[in-house]
Amino acid sequence: MQLSPSLTQLIEALRCQPGIGPKSAQRIAFHLLERDRQGGKQLGQALTKAMTVVGHCQSCRTFTEQAQCDICASTKRQDSGLLCVVESPTDVLAIEQTGQYQGVYFVLMGHLSPIDGIGPKEIGLDILENKLQQGGINEVILATNPSVEGETTAHFIAELCHKYQVNASRIAHGIPVGGELDLVDGMTLMHAFTGRRTVSQL
Amino acid sequence: MQLSPSLTQLIEALRCQPGIGPKSAQRIAFHLLERDRQGGKQLGQALTKAMTVVGHCQSCRTFTEQAQCDICASTKRQDSGLLCVVESPTDVLAIEQTGQYQGVYFVLMGHLSPIDGIGPKEIGLDILENKLQQGGINEVILATNPSVEGETTAHFIAELCHKYQVNASRIAHGIPVGGELDLVDGMTLMHAFTGRRTVSQL
Structure with a gap:
């Protein structure tokens, strides 16, 4: 079965986004068409607007x-x-x-x-x-x-x-706060050692 | 820090979609702005078009x-x-x-x-x-x-x-092909029993 061309195009465009796979893309497209066409149009407009007006701070x-x-x-x-x-x-x-x-x-x-x-x-x-x-x-x-x-x-x-x-x-690199020493990778541990600081006497 | 209004609007609109959380929404928005503005515009157009032209088969x-x-x-x-x-x-x-x-x-x-x-x-x-x-x-x-x-x-x-x-x-309801009997829920198992078929003699 061939999906309608506009629907295929929408699913393809969604699928390219980070974190969205083919199944998610299909789910979003059908969700919008079935239950939230207004929301879909708004998302379309928000995308077009953001891509046009958002620039870089000089x-x-x-x-x-x-x-x-x-x-x-x-x-x-x-x-x-x-x-x-x-x-x-x-x-x-x-x-x-x-x-x-x-x-x-x-x-x-x-x-x-x-x-x-x-x-x-x-x-x-x-x-x-x-x-x-x-x-x-x-x-x-x-x-x-x-x-x-x-x-x-x-x-x-x-x-x-x-x-x-x-x-x-x-900025300092080392063991994340709340992290366990034996679960941290070797590179981080090395950074933690080279970046060590003297403990001041009480 | 306040994000620019168009960017906030885009992230909000993305966040409402099934399977997209706040982090994913932010990631998609920044990905499009940083690396794929053309793709973002195309997605916007695909959305607007699909929401408008896709109807129901009579x-x-x-x-x-x-x-x-x-x-x-x-x-x-x-x-x-x-x-x-x-x-x-x-x-x-x-x-x-x-x-x-x-x-x-x-x-x-x-x-x-x-x-x-x-x-x-x-x-x-x-x-x-x-x-x-x-x-x-x-x-x-x-x-x-x-x-x-x-x-x-x-x-x-x-x-x-x-x-x-x-x-x-x-359509038949029962144990999925490749599924294990002890991992299937009670309701499915019940359906599998009521839907049993006579095995023909060889």
């Missing part, structure tokens, strides 16, 4: 509809002198959810990967260099992922910071 | 863009004299995938449920009654789900078939 490169995102526009945040470098806008969300960090961000939208043709310019390091040159930043916190590419990127940005006499720090 | 009530679906339009299918009654268009897909059934379908788009105000008219039994009256159907195969509502609906349609002297049969 200051930190995260997603925003304005020229500058809310965080970059806040003078309190700018005055903190802290700048946190992350790989993706979802990292910004994760850090913001802790409620502890009060500085601004810089979103690379990726990491250095010469093999894929991603050099310093592709991840906006020219914009970051301008920021460092302009001054007003006391410390750059490098929060890229602890992968080979993330570490390389962090190292590259640290060099850039030294050039402009700005402190650079790397 | 003959069997399944989803189609034409007045009649491919199965109902096939004279070979119509000549078989078999009509299979199912609850939803996904059931049609499942049966078609076996490749064994060569008759037409009738899709109820639900089941009888007086408590929710779903009577015979809401599940199109007036259309089915017309079909039975017109003749040309030798056997109605009742393939509604083995739930209380599904059984009631099957029973109701069987009565209707008797009224017009059309044979009605119910």
